[in-house]
Amino acid sequence: MATQAELEERLRTLGEERYHHRHPFNLRMHEGALTREELRRWVLNRFHYQRHIPVKDALILAKLGTRELRRSWIRRVHDHDGSPDGDGTDGGIERWLRLGEAVGLDRELLLSGEGVLPGVRLAVDGYVNFCRNASTLEAVASSLTELFAPDLMATRIAAWERHYPWVEREGLRYFQVRVGQGRRDSEEALRLVHAWARTPGGQERALAAFAFKCDLLWALLDAVEHAPKESPDAP
Numbered sequence: 298m299a300t301q302a303e304l305e306e307r308l309r310t311l312g313e314e315r316y317h318h319r320h321p322f323n324l325r326m327h328e329g330a331l332t333r334e335e336l337r338r339w340v341l342n343r344f345h346y347q348r349h350i351p352v353k354d355a356l357i358l359a360k361l362g363t364r365e366l367r368r369s370w371i372r373r374v375h376d377h378d379g380s381p382d383g384d385g386t387d388g389g390i391e392r393w394l395r396l397g398e399a400v401g402l403d404r405e406l407l408l409s410g411e412g413v414l415p416g417v418r419l420a421v422d423g424y425v426n427f428c429r430n431a432s433t434l435e436a437v438a439s440s441l442t443e444l445f446a447p448d449l450m451a452t453r454i455a456a457w458e459r460h461y462p463w464v465e466r467e468g469l470r471y472f473q474v475r476v477g478q479g480r481r482d483s484e485e486a487l488r489l490v491h492a493w494a495r496t497p498g499g500q501e502r503a504l505a506a507f508a509f510k511c512d513l514l515w516a517l518l519d520a521v522e523h524a525p526k527e528s529p530d531a532p
């Protein structure tokens with residue numbers, strides 16, 4: 298069986314190769330090469346992913362066998378939906394709706410689900426159903442892509458500030474807040490995977506779940522990248 302350090306090394310190597318920071322759409326985003334229409338399409342379609350994150354986390358929550366684990370994991374639902382004592386405006390979903398407004402999309406449009414691409418629906422369904430049906434270890438391991446998300450978000454914030462000055466700055470708040478949350482969440486998930494993957498088979502299943510999630514994020518961006526153009530003349 299691999300040591301914890303070896304398992305982490307394999308996860309990081311796999312992510313280096315397969316995480317969506319290498320996807321051509323993200324590379325074009327970082328170079329400033331996306332049109333307004335493409336950036337808006339990404340924001341609208343990624344909202345479909347965002348709004349399902351607390352759903353998949355609630356499915357994972359239901360699998361956790363102790364109150365300590367549930368008390369910790371439930372924080373992820375609140376991070377997106379807003380704290381239980383508030384009205385939801387302090388949550389990630391609200392910040393993403395503001396990101397939508399910052400790129401010129403009405404929140405009603407995002408909330409309606411109109412314009413979400415079939416491939417994106419399929420990828421998001423795939424993630425939710427994976428977390429519903431897989432073992433607790435695999436469901437938690439699939440969230441480990443977040444080991445890579447904070448660095449990607451830092452690159453994204455810098456790229457948007459530099460190349461897309463037409464986006465209202467307030468919109469970047471989602472990513473600014475998420476960098477810290479993603480670091481904390483991925484560290485927690487890694488600790489759990491190390492604690493639960495105590496056989497070679499368990500370690501392989503954790504790696505496979507992580508690879509599946511990398512592929513799913515890649516497929517989501519493929520759908521966004523190859524979507525039919527709505528208005529060829531748009532700037």
Ligand SMILES: O=C(O)c1cc(C(=O)O)c2c(n1)C(=O)C(=O)c1cc(C(=O)O)[nH]c1-2
Binds near residue numbers: 389440443446449514
């Ligand atoms: O913008 C991104 O590139 C990105 C990637 C990921 C990821 O790696 O799954 C997440 C997020 N963002 C994100 O905002 C988020 O809340 C999130 C939750 C999770 C998860 O699997 O539990 N991944 C991600």
